[in-house]
Amino acid sequence: MKNIWIGILIIALHFNGKSQELYPNSEPASITPKNALGIRLMNEAYSNEGNLRSWHGAMFMYGVSSKLMFNGMITASNHHRKVLPENYIVSNNGDGYQVSNSLPPSYQYLFESINLGFRYRFLNRDGDHKHFRMAVYGNGVYSNRPHDEAEVTLMGDNKGVGGGIISTVLVKKLAVSLTGGAIKPFEHKDASGVNLKYGNAYNYSLSFGYLVFPFKYKNYEQTNVNLYAEFLGKTYDALEVTKNGKVAYSQHIDGYKQNSFIEFRPAIQFIVKSNLRIDCSTTIPLSDKSYIRKYPSYQLNLQYYFF
Amino acid sequence: MKTIKIIILIVTLTLGTEQLFANFSSAKLKVTGVTCSMCSNSVHKALSSLPFIDKINVDLQKAVYEITFKPGEKVIIDDIKNKVEGAGFSVGELTAEFNFNNLNVNKDFHYKFEGNTYHFVGVKDQTLDKTATVRFVDKGLTSKKEYKKYSGMTSYSCIKTGKSQNCCNTEANQRIYHITL
Numbered sequence: 001m002k003n004i005w006i007g008i009l010i011i012a013l014h015f016n017g018k019s020q021e022l023y024p025n026s027e028p029a030s031i032t033p034k035n036a037l038g039i040r041l042m043n044e045a046y047s048n049e050g051n052l053r054s055w056h057g058a059m060f061m062y063g064v065s066s067k068l069m070f071n072g073m074i075t076a077s078n079h080h081r082k083v084l085p086e087n088y089i090v091s092n093n094g095d096g097y098q099v100s101n102s103l104p105p106s107y108q109y110l111f112e113s114i115n116l117g118f119r120y121r122f123l124n125r126d127g128d129h130k131h132f133r134m135a136v137y138g139n140g141v142y143s144n145r146p147h148d149e150a151e152v153t154l155m156g157d158n159k160g161v162g163g164g165i166i167s168t169v170l171v172k173k174l175a176v177s178l179t180g181g182a183i184k185p186f187e188h189k190d191a192s193g194v195n196l197k198y199g200n201a202y203n204y205s206l207s208f209g210y211l212v213f214p215f216k217y218k219n220y221e222q223t224n225v226n227l228y229a230e231f232l233g234k235t236y237d238a239l240e241v242t243k244n245g246k247v248a249y250s251q252h253i254d255g256y257k258q259n260s261f262i263e264f265r266p267a268i269q270f271i272v273k274s275n276l277r278i279d280c281s282t283t284i285p286l287s288d289k290s291y292i293r294k295y296p297s298y299q300l301n302l303q304y305y306f307f
Numbered sequence: 308m309k310t311i312k313i314i315i316l317i318v319t320l321t322l323g324t325e326q327l328f329a330n331f332s333s334a335k336l337k338v339t340g341v342t343c344s345m346c347s348n349s350v351h352k353a354l355s356s357l358p359f360i361d362k363i364n365v366d367l368q369k370a371v372y373e374i375t376f377k378p379g380e381k382v383i384i385d386d387i388k389n390k391v392e393g394a395g396f397s398v399g400e401l402t403a404e405f406n407f408n409n410l411n412v413n414k415d416f417h418y419k420f421e422g423n424t425y426h427f428v429g430v431k432d433q434t435l436d437k438t439a440t441v442r443f444v445d446k447g448l449t450s451k452k453e454y455k456k457y458s459g460m461t462s463y464s465c466i467k468t469g470k471s472q473n474c475c476n477t478e479a480n481q482r483i484y485h486i487t488l
Binding site for chain 2: 020021022030031033034035036063065066121124126127128130131170175211216217218219220222224271274275277305307
């Protein structure tokens, strides 16, 4: 599957070779046009032992100036419980506590989080069909779900803050975007009396994009077809679980350990009437894996700008 | 007969007013940094919101916008630049058609029109008897390379700021557009 996608990209590059930077799974250093309101509906789904797990987000983006944009997002999913169950912590053979590894999964759909952020483009070098841009971004998220895994996100799982830097280079045949960021999650104090203390996480991504259709731009009515190859990585610390101030042993569960992974996300994108953006992508693990989703996972995003 | 006279008077007045406001009739704008039709569309929508723009024809492949101005409306060139930059891109080149109506110009001639001053850079002595195409060479209205080239053709410091300096025989801090033919 991976080889097919790489093959398609090489062919696309060879025959057409126009770059595109409207990445489905990362943000470019470019921002929302001034006074335009963008709405993006984001969805992710995968199968967990035959049951559907899905995540949904609605993102609002507004261009305040030619350099600054604000964004807000609300998310919902069936990934979490409201509260950790009674038997989440069990006795470790009389030697303190440990986290139970035999809890039945929950598939209840719940509201997850509110995310507020900004992106500031501080460097812009425009040329004829090319540009180099750099931006900084930051977000703060409120979420109150017991995310019982070490990998932290600012997409609904955790409350916390994050920020980073994005560089996007776009020349005729190549559009590359590089992102490096950090996430500082806040501790979750569960109503069950259990505290989840997460470590910091570092995220990075490398994205490539190509226009495959149309061969020649004629008017705004033409549907554009773009292909993307994105590599997303994350490094995070182990999760510390405490109950009544005592640490519960949790390192017998892979999802609670520190980890580093890289995923490959090939995507196809349709742009209808130069405004409606439809992104379809899948996620394949390349180096180690993420424990907060099952593979393959599928993403579908819809985006529209109101001018 | 009286009615006809009134109609003639109204028509004359209307035409007369148009004559008074006749300035830029059209422009050709090249936008840099644009690589997708969605980006071009953002620029198009931003430009369309300007009250003095009538029609826009775009060559998407070249990112060139052919703009027709509304007759009688005052054209503000900086507003075009601000709209392009607001959409996230830059002006690569901007030329406009202007009816000069027998104007004698020479190097560093300052032409005042509708509250703005147009400074001719790198031009020979000549009479502009009808419509001529002028090219803007200010920072932000052309490429950096072209700006550098033309700023070397004048000793006037107003080209550095786009605002009137000691060099210009006009009030301080007024907008001075720099144009060439």
